[in-house]
Amino acid sequence: MLSEVEIDVWTSSPVDYSGLRVFECPAYVHIPNEERSKLDAKSRQCIFLGYQKGVKGFKLWDPKANKVVISRDVVFDEKPMLQCTQKGEKQEPESCSSNEKLIQVELETHDIEDHAWNAGKSSSEDQQHHNIAMDRPRRTIKPLISQEKSRWMGAMVEEIQSLYKNQTWDLVELPEGKRAI
Known part of the structure; x- marks a missing residue:
């Protein structure tokens, strides 16, 4: 009886945790058709803050609008977490340890002639310059x-x-x- 959750004992039915979400996870709030044009995004990324008391909806922070939003039309992305940094805070790059091998690679470079100077060349030569990496x-x-x-x-x-x-x-x-x- 000690391992059971109190509400299980009280109601004699298992607790349903399917409605719980990871706090501060990315969440995408649906933007209604009336508030967007045809080419605008259908959702905006927010951060899940919790549940609104007395309302069927989720409480979210919209960093772009800088305001709290309450919505029911939300898709949660609980796998990756948003990385928040303070404005003045700088993140130092990870340094290489001395036991790691450094590999130097020489890259071949090819001069690409300016197109404006090559007006007299044929289109096949021109095409070769534009498709070097392809x-x-x-x-x-x-x-x-x-x-x-x-x-x-x-x-x-x-x-x-x-x-x-x-x-x-x-x-x-x-x-x-x-x-x-």
């Missing part, structure tokens, strides 16, 4: 080298024909002095 996507290559190459090609041609048929875009001349993206 490789060709594997998704495009795999279908073209697979055993079902003809089916993939047929599907791609069919998709392009569908785009033309539905007049998804208009093919126009590029204005003088402009580049295609």
